[in-house]
Amino acid sequence: MRIPVTAATVTGESESALADEFARRGWTDGLPVTVPTAERVNACLAAAGREPDEVLLSVEENRRDVTVRLAAVNAVLAGCAAEQFPVVVAAIQGWADPRWGAGDRTFFYMSNASTGGGAQLTVVNGPVRHALGMNSGTNLYGPAAHANVAIGRALRLVLRNVLGFRPDTLDQATQGHPGKLGFCLAENEEQSPWEPLHVEHGFSADDSTVMVMSGRGPEPIENRTGASAEGILHTIADTLSRLGAMVPGGPVVVVMGPEHADIVGSKHGWSKQEAKRFLYENFRRPVADLARAELKFRPDPVRDRTEGGITYRYGARDPGDIALIVAGGRNAGISSVITSWCYATPPGEFILAPVRMP
């Protein structure tokens, strides 16, 4: 596959001179980059089997399109190996899913521009995790495997360079979080007592998929002593229900560590749906708590319910708003949760896109 002559290029005397030039033009996140030569970009295009001019995503608000070529240029820039590029393509196709915002696509734009500071999370399932050597174990959120880091960074550079969400203009995150450098996880399917996320959402175990959403930073949950399913799940639901996350609410990802999953799913035999139902029922705060914090919110018949004389605000609209994945090391009673902002998918739906190899 040839790069059409219309592709814009810059020339330099050396790779380091070009890298400096890219930094000078603001085309990097400040870290060193791999120079996107035609040969390297072509290798990505071949690995994905896509036409370079195919538009993967159009963002109407600021009139920007992500073509396969531009995605590949940024993937090379981020240090992606060619075989990792199909995962980048799948995530961008997930961003283009019409369910984003439950009919109001502006939520995708907002998720990248907002003071709320979400980062685009990618959760990978299926055989591609092993093919690419992805990490789903210890140091889940850390730089433990090249594929996780490079895919996450590639997607961030696409947002910055192609869609224009630069931190000095369109991206106005008040604080953001470290996932804005790159936020790509893989599910530890092998150490889960339950069906993996993509199978739960109708894919075959042999399929490879990405789940994409705008996620806040992961919040740790430590319960090394709890021996009951209820004890573990209560600790997780309590972290989900912190006051500062109760007004936006909506879909969340519970990243259960294998040791917690062993207790809930293997030792006590809870199904994934039973665990999600328990989390849903306890992901709530009395409205009086919100009032004490002067958190103002619009009434929501789906999320406001009165039980036993106490009116609660629920965080999720139904148990399907909770994505329960297993990931991390099997070495301690540690889990985490990732709440969302500006990701109003239809209730119970998460956006999964297949990773396609040619």
Place this chain on the structure above:
Amino acid sequence: MAIEALVPVPDDAVAEVRTAARPTRTERLVVGLLANTKRNAPELLTAVAALLESELPGVEFVGPVVTEGVMLPSAAQLADLVDRCDAVLTGLGDCGSCSATTMHVATDFEARGVPAAAICTEPFLASASAMAARRGLPGYAFARVAHPVSSLEQHEIEERAQEALPQVLTILGIDALRAAARREEFVAGIGEVAG
């Protein structure tokens, strides 16, 4: 040997759009108020409208209409306001996404021939300006008020409205219209003296 690298940003300059013609009168104007779903957005637009009543004799207001989308009006809302209004006030841009989408809305009105005054708070001038440029109106003027607005009480909202008012009058061309009228009076006065 020189190395050639592909550029990672799109070459996608947008065509510039002309702003709408400004009103040619100050009397009996119909002004639309289009608020997004941000807290205090309708309240701020209503407070500015209250101040405009003494500036624009016989002014009528449509709204405040709240956008059907979280930040953007439906096509029907946009068409209705374009059809009924001589000018539009819109906002509120007091966050990262709503500052940009407020400019999206304002520039949509301008492109359809209706002058618009958008209101954003000061931390978001960069995002608002960047979006205006992407919508074909680089350098587009909008009203800038102190941050925040969403957490304010009514009397504080009225202070923000006072801050916005002179800017709104400039953006909608009312100041220029009045200046032109004063010039005409002055010239007519000279004529009378000379006559």
